[in-house]
Amino acid sequence: MLAKRIIPCLDVDAGRVKKGVNFVNLKDVGDPAEIAANYQQQGADELVFLDITATNEQRRTMVEVVEKVSRQVFMPLTVGGGITSVAQIQALLKAGADKVSLNSAAVADPQLITAGAKKFGNQCIVVAIDVKINPQTGQPMVYTHGGQQATNLEAVAWAKKVVALGAGELLVTSMDQDGTKNGFAIELYQKLAAAIDVPIIASGGAGKIQDFIDVFQQAEVDGALAASVFHYGELTIPEVKQRLKAAGVSVRC
């Protein structure tokens, strides 16, 4: 039986890990390789690096970051943010990434998913989906560009489409829950899990240990991603895993 994964997410800007609230007031919190090594020590199952760099020039530094991290950290690494071409995917994989995550580019150019999957295998291609419930219709809708741009895509239909195109995993962030620390969007993950058969990573809303227990017990997700609760030491990975294990969730610890 596969262990459920606990996945810290690191925002990287111009080669440094940054943390802000809702993408403003970015603070430098350190060197990606050092922070990654610390998470490996804590027992993280995987790391996601999100490139929040605004310019293409600085984006090249992400390859160097991955290269450096993968010399010191020996666990699965996923890199996302601003990837728009097969050549960029190849450069990141060659630098040491195991998977890349496509978000806005997948919406703008769905064939990129297929091209990446054909060349590198489905298991390398993660599609990240940012979802917000439309208060009028109650439908979960897809947003792009860091959540700033609405689309006319319904989330479950879009999830089915990207899996058909070759996505090997989905990283689904609930914008409604993100930053609230009120728990994961369980209903959304239940709907998605019923519709698709690739691994789903839940993201957005983790605030306390019970939130992790709830999402794993109530929805068929394979991993849970969190940023701030781990960065600021509000929760540690070992304590989350111990409590998950005690609650009967299969984890590596």
Place this chain on the structure above:
Amino acid sequence: MLAIIDYDAGNTYNLKKAFDYLQLETVLTADKAVIEQCQGIVLPGVGAFAPAIANLQATGLDQIIKQQVKAGKPLLGICLGMQLLFDSSTEYGWHQGLGLIPGQVVAFENRPGFKVPQMGWNQNELLQSQNPFTFLADEYTYFVHSYYANCDPQYIITQVDYAIKVPAMVKCGKIYGTQFHPEKSGQVGLQVLATFAKKVVTSA
């Protein structure tokens, strides 16, 4: 010195980085003379079986590996590199393998709740205690694969449960193989690489 076989079969750099981190000397090579001088061989591999074995055959590396193993040189195959050690594979047709460990590589059947590929951390169950890798008992290692080795239990050091029992680490004489990626399996994965280099190779 360990020879990491360089035959255009996926990302060998991560494996090299893991050995570098452990300060164990390796060389990425497809050169017969270099392979002959090394004390052990590591056969990596990511991707599909057919192009990988075709590549080994086209370059003559298959014969070099077989000769070296026959002469008693230890070998560690990793992921697809482990699968290549068996007699054959049914991945997209039937393909002959290196035939160094008896068994066939076959596809996972789709079963409810068990997604293919198996991708993630699974827990090793130790089947054999007479080897240097018993520390793998109950440890989790990282897997990414859609095919698995169907072989006699006498060759299985550890297995994992994924609807069926899947060989995770195999052994036949001084030939070892891991279905998991030791270079992505944290501390215990590094210990697998170090143990192969320090205990298996140096005692050979």
